[in-house]
Amino acid sequence: MSVFNYKFKIEDYKVKDSHRFNEKNLSDFLSNKLTEFSSIKAVGQFNVGQSNPTFIIESSEGKRYVMRKKPPGDLLPSAHAVDREFKVQKALYESDVPVAKMYLYCDDESIIGTSFYIMEYIEGRVLEDTKLSGFEVEERKAIYDSMNKSLAALHNVDIKKVGLEDFGRPGSYFTRQIKRWSNQWELSKQHDMPEMPLLKEWLIENIPDNDQTTIVHGDYRLGNLIYDLNEPKVIAVLDWELSTLGHPLADLGYNLMHHVQPTNLFSGLKGLNLKELGIPDINTYVKNYCDRVNRDFIDPTFYIVFSLYRNVAILEGVLARGRAGNASSSLAEERGALGPVLAKLSWNLVKENNLD
Numbered sequence: 001m002s003v004f005n006y007k008f009k010i011e012d013y014k015v016k017d018s019h020r021f022n023e024k025n026l027s028d029f030l031s032n033k034l035t036e037f038s039s040i041k042a043v044g045q046f047n048v049g050q051s052n053p054t055f056i057i058e059s060s061e062g063k064r065y066v067m068r069k070k071p072p073g074d075l076l077p078s079a080h081a082v083d084r085e086f087k088v089q090k091a092l093y094e095s096d097v098p099v100a101k102m103y104l105y106c107d108d109e110s111i112i113g114t115s116f117y118i119m120e121y122i123e124g125r126v127l128e129d130t131k132l133s134g135f136e137v138e139e140r141k142a143i144y145d146s147m148n149k150s151l152a153a154l155h156n157v158d159i160k161k162v163g164l165e166d167f168g169r170p171g172s173y174f175t176r177q178i179k180r181w182s183n184q185w186e187l188s189k190q191h192d193m194p195e196m197p198l199l200k201e202w203l204i205e206n207i208p209d210n211d212q213t214t215i216v217h218g219d220y221r222l223g224n225l226i227y228d229l230n231e232p233k234v235i236a237v238l239d240w241e242l243s244t245l246g247h248p249l250a251d252l253g254y255n256l257m258h259h260v261q262p263t264n265l266f267s268g269l270k271g272l273n274l275k276e277l278g279i280p281d282i283n284t285y286v287k288n289y290c291d292r293v294n295r296d297f298i299d300p301t302f303y304i305v306f307s308l309y310r311n312v313a314i315l316e317g318v319l320a321r322g323r324a325g326n327a328s329s330s331l332a333e334e335r336g337a338l339g340p341v342l343a344k345l346s347w348n349l350v351k352e353n354n355l356d
Contacts, residue, residue, distance in 0.1 A: 002126040003229070010056050010064075013044030019053045019071070021112035026057075026067075029111050030118070033104050036061055052082055052241060056121065065103065069116035083107065084167075085240045086117040088215065091162040096153040100236050122236050124226035130258045130267040137278035142232035144280050145288065147225060150234045151255060152292030155214045155248035168245030170213040174306065177250070178203050181313040188313075188320035191340050195347035199309050202350055206302055211247070218242025220251045221258075252289055253303025256282055257311070260304055260349055265341060301353050308346035315339040 027040040037059045044056040055067045068082055083105060090102040101120040109115060132140045159165050169176070182200050217224075219242050226236040259282045261268030274281050280288070282300060290297050319336025 002128070003124075010042040010044035010058055013046065013056060015043060015045040015055070016047070016053075019045060021069075025111050029106070030057075030059075034059075034065075034118070036063070052085070057118075064121035066100070066119050066121050067116055068119070069112065070114035081241070082115055082117055084243065086119075088164065088167065088240050088243050089119070091164050092154075092157065092215075095157050095162060097157060098150055098153075098234050098236050100238075122226055124229055124235050126223060126226055126238075128223040128267070130222055130269055131263075131272065131277065132279070137276075139232050140278035141280070143222075143227065144285070146227070146232060146234045147222060147255070148280075148285060148288050149292060150225070150237060151217075151220055151251060152289055154217060154220075154237070155251070155293050157215055159213070159215060159245065164215060164245070167215065167243075170245055171211055173211070173213070173245075173247040173250065174203070174207045177246075177306070177310070178207075181310045185313040185316055188317040190316050190319045190323070190336060193312070193340050193343040195343040196309075196312065199305065199343070199346055199350070203302070203306055203309060208247075208249070208302060212249075213245050214248040216244060216246040216248060216251045218244065218246075218251070218254075220255050248293070249298065249300070249303045250306065252286070253300055253305075254307040256285065256300055256304050257307050259285075260308075261345065265338065265345075299353075301349065305346050305349055308342050308349070312339045312342045312346070315342070 023040055023043055030037050031039060039060045040057055041060045041062075042056075042058045046054045046056070052068050053071055055069075057065045057067055059065070068085065070082055086102055086105040089099045092099050093101060100122055103118040103120070105115070105117040107115040127143065132143060135143070157164075159167070178200065185196060217237065217240065219239055220237070224237065224239045225234050226238060227233060228235050258267055258269050260270055262270050263272065269279065272279075286300050287297055315336055316339050319333065319339065322333060322336065
């Protein structure tokens with residue numbers, strides 16, 4: 001668990017050498033844009049997970065802000081779209097979806113070398129451990145229920161009312177996504193995984209008839225949420241880099257992957273006594289979500305299998321980039337080794353449910 005408040009020292013969060021920027025330029029820029037901001041007193045960097053570097057900025061007045069920016073170097077045109085992150089969170093701020101307040105977006109690369117945005121610094125807890133070790137049973141129930149509630153709130157948002165009808169392509173989400181990730185896997189293939197063609201064929205043949213379109217987060221999981229310091233309540237959803245318009249049940253399937261993964265794989269929950277822990281099982285979690293979005297109960301298998309399939313393609317890409325020298329080779333090998341494990345797990349899930 002990571003706790004973020006005004007007690008920790010920003011200086012303990014060192015900025016990576018490769019991510020340093022011109023602090024004076026940024027200080028001068030922000031002093032003309034933010035109220036009660038005269039200059040930057042300190043800068044730190046969060047060093048977990050994000051592909052878009054994320055920094056803590058403290059003003060001379062003692063107020064803290066968060067800055068997310070594109071990483072340095074040559075990037076794919078559509079990658080690291082911080083403008084989209086800013087847009088979706090700003091649009092959702094007045095909705096029931098808990099998000100940080102957006103202050104400003106800047107695409108003038110002369111300031112710090114890349115585009116960036118400034119948002120509210122929120123005091124709270126980030127809970128990476130899906131088992132929620134150290135919490136009481138009732139706390140675990142409430143933590144998972146709040147995660148469920150926030151996901152349903154996102155999918156209940158009226159796209160037109162918040163001005164996000166142009167945030168992606170409506171319709172045929174799974175058809176397009178299966179094609180995209182199949183192509184990604186073919187281009188970056190590092191392992192012989194006989195399950196992948198079988199999964200591709202099964203997914204194509206089992207695309208649901210319901211072609212609903214909502215805002216989707218794309219990486220909705222426990223570790224991307226900030227909880228209140230004192231209550232088991234989500235107060236902000238983080239990391240909107242993969243957000244778009246799509247099928248809401250893709251988010252639900254992704255959110256449920258931990259339930260089918262063993263405990264030694266990506267913080268899996270399979271095999272644990274969830275009732276004893278106070279963690280909802282798949283059916284309970286799905287029922288609570290369906291009640292909140294006013295839909296009939298659904299079998300989540302397709303959506304979980306799709307999410308696992310996507311993750312295999314992503315892991316193969318990480319491994320390919322590592323072997324090509326474009327990513328940390330040790331981390332790439334470690335993560336890439338999990339691709340075949342997930343492929344087998346995904347196909348076994350299909351067979352276990354007699355869906356093959």
